[in-house]
Amino acid sequence: MSQDTLFDKVWDLHKVSTLPGGSDQIFIGLHLIHEVTSPQAFGALKDKNLKVKFPERTVATVDHIVPTDNQSRPFKDNLAEQMIETLEKNCLEHKIRFFNIGSGNQGIVHVVAPELGLTQPGMSIACGDSHTSTHGAFGSIAFGIGTSQVRDVLASQTLAMNKLKVRQIWCDNKLSKGVYAKDLVLHIINKLGVKAGVGFAYEFAGPAIHELSMEERMTICNMSIEGGARCGYINPDEKTFSYIKNKLCAPKDGHWDKALIWWKSLKSDENSIYDDVIKLDASKVEPTVTWGITPGQSISINQQIPLLDDLSPNDKLVAKEAYEYMSFKPGQLIKDTPVDVCFIGSCTNGRISDLRVAAQVLKDKKVSKNVKAFVVPGSEKVATEAKQEGIDKIFENSGFQWREPGCSMCLAMNSDKLIGNQVSASSSNRNFKGRQGSPNGRTLLMSPAMVAAAAINGKVSDVRELLN
Amino acid sequence: MKTEFKPPIGKISNINGQCISLIGNDIDTDRIIPARFLKCVNFDSLGESVFEDDRKTFKGKHPFDLEENKNASILVVNSNFGCGSSREHAPQALMRWGIKAIIGESFADIFYSNCIAIGIPCFTLPKNLIEEIQNYCLNQFLFLEIDLKKSLAKSTDLNFNLEIKESSRKMFLSGEWDGTLTLLENENLIENKFTQLPYIKFNTNFI
Structure with missing residues (x-):
């Protein structure tokens, strides 16, 4: 069992209770939604006569179905139009902030949340999309979930989950010229296999990882799920903090210093215990x-x-x-x-x-x-x-x-x-x-x-x- | 299609049915339900589109198209079943086709939680036993009686001790797999947690 890793710290912080079956109930600090996996969740709330518990902790955008040639409304595709209208209606009804097309902040949900400063170290994040692992690049723990779990987060701001094991993937040296984060993560998935990450959170660490920019780190964490790991993360450092600073939703004024002190306390301890450790040499990776x-x-x-x-x-x-x-x-x-x-x-x-x-x-x-x-x-x-x-x-x-x-x-x-x-x-x-x-x-x-x-x-x- | 779909409710302790074998590792959720069928605001019509592209490729020979499998309800799969996208549409499509339980060598994490959340128990067995069941299914019908209390699957010829996560097993037996209300029972604890989280205080610009 892992101990004192960032994953352990952030998981324990968000643990609300042990449920009767033995799973943990985890508070979700930031919930992201989009048009494809949310409509049935809102429908289920209605069926059960439930409200959205913390509407201010959920943020919506539209990304999967949007046309990329002509975005004028109504969309040519009736089904796509119906999906965006359903999201608009649900967000309005439940007072959820929605970054729609033309707002200046619309985009792929895992691109938008970091660029708004919504994604921050130490948070628990969930979204009805498997690439939610992306947000772990900031030292948050982020999970892709299905529609019934979206319903649960809307209704209770919590999820029933079993704690994951933690595997550290230590990357030595640095990537050579013409070799990018995508190459590294494809290499990792190839070496470990597509199901090695089942039941694990992946901690990407080592000099090659901390050499990467925040956007490159997002590429790495994004593809954790392709290696089977529902969650992938990187311990936050100065690059993390400077990326977040001055973003729209970043802590401001006196709050920034408090945030910084807390964020710095989150990284895995030097003597933390992992369930598994894998080491590889990033300088050997090729396109x-x-x-x-x-x-x-x-x-x-x-x-x-x-x-x-x-x-x-x-x-x-x-x-x-x-x-x-x-x-x-x-x-x-x-x-x-x-x-x-x-x-x-x-x-x-x-x-x-x-x-x-x-x-x-x-x-x-x-x-x-x-x-x-x-x-x-x-x-x-x-x-x-x-x-x-x-x-x-x-x-x-x-x-x-x-x-x-x-x-x-x-x-x-x-x-x-x-x-x-x-x-x-x-x-x-x-x-x-x-x-x-x-x-x-x-x-x-x-x-x-x-x-x-x-x-x-x-x-x-x-x-x-x-x-x- | 089959008889009218009724979603499972309440306690789930026994599942009896015919097995349907689907051979292949790493069968992803895009294959279970291609993305074009996700353009919907409910799950109602997904059952008929399950494995649509694979079925077209197999021209009627896909296990989900075979006449002898039309009443099957226990799916037997290999390793890393349901990898890829988090779309709950995948287990919803399987369930609406008629699947009530899945036995496999291993399951992808998100797919597994989605199955639990909608009332489909997923059991694991070692590779050799899965292959034994799949071979058996090649030539004959296999009807299994699954007892969740004992984690046991029985048939006239084969008996297996099934493995399932203890938390999942308990939730099916108690009915708490349909978990929203269980989560909401801890409303006070949830609210306490909210006020204790450090970042709630310093995120004054949050939203």
Whole structure:
């Protein structure tokens, strides 16, 4: 059993009671909602004649279903329109703050909350979305939940949960040039496997992690769930505090100093106990690309797709399925695989720093004629900032389409979808079968810089060959 | 479709039914219910779309399309079932198709909590036993009587001691899996906790 880690401290602080079955009842300090997983929860409140207990602790935005080409209302898609209207109505009725399209603060929920300063160290955070683990980058403990649990948080501001074990993933040294947080987290998931994190919170630690910017840390924590860990976090440091300072909802004036003292007390103690510790060398990580149908099926850019014999017995079943679905041969190189669509965006890699890195690769270059490329900023704020820096123009001049903020083709709930068995180079988080909107569409996950490189060459490429 | 769907309520102690085997590791919630079916404000019509894309690929040969499985209610799966998205639509779709319990090698965390929250017990068994059940199901019907009190599954040919998290087992037996009211019983404790949290005091700009 872990002791004195940040996870233990924050969990214990939020524990309300031990429930009759033996689970813990945990207070949720910040509840984020969106249009897809909340309507049935509000419906259930109504059925049970319950109110929202702390409406001021819930914040809403709309992201999954929003179109990225034309956001004027009503949306062309009636079902999407119905979903946004339902959210508007529920927020109004229950006095929940809603960052709607055009507010200047709309966007992917896991991009918006940090940029507003809502996400802070020491908080417990829940949202009806598995990528809620993103917020752990700030030293909060954050959990993806389902709709019934959204109902519970709305009604009671608490959740019934069993305490997770804690695994520290210690990353030595630092990433080399042309290698990004996305590569590191894909590497980690590949080494540990997609189910190693079941029952665990992941603490990402070590020099390579603290070298990362806050946005890169969010990329790492975001994908904890792809390794099976519902929660991933990083101990807060000066970078965390300076990111939060002066944000809209950050503590102000005299409160800032008090917050800082408390935040500094939260990090895992030096002699804290972990249920497990894994060490790896970040300097050895290379640009990484998935070749299969789980985020764990990845290889370095210059490696071959593994042979069946090279895989452990447990991995063989899914590998066979992956070769067939992806039409890849064991032993084939991933490099030079032709791509049809290039997508930059998502809660994993749709932040301003992601767009800057991709723009740096694209500057004065053209997207291959065979590729449809588009970029979807993670939020209205990201879009505004990018425009101020001229990044939108770099994308457009290269041949990328510049879109409006939303989740877009990460999960393809709007009209941004793959067609047939197209191959996409995608900065998103999931390469599951059918994930990007076509039942036989194929997704190769990679960093935004690698997506930009693939767009230029029309095939999977090593971005380091394009960087000066 | 089948007979009219009735969601489970109250105490759950026995589940009797025919097994349906679905082979594969890491079957994610996008496969269980593709994202396009999430465009809805209730769960009512999800049952017919469960595994939609996989079923189309298998052209009628998917376990959820086989005539002999149409009355099955106990799903038998392999490892890391339900990984990926937190969409409760996935277990809701399974439940509305007719699934009342799942036995697997392992489950993804969020999927597991969603199942508990809507009244679908998820049991685990070691890999070799899962494979034994799945092999058995290839050629014949397997009807199981699951007793949650004893964590036991019985049939004419096979008996298994099922594993389930003790907290989940207790909640099904007491009916507290439908937990909102149980949580609200601690209203005073919740309010005390709210006033004690350090960040509530210094977040004057919060919202």
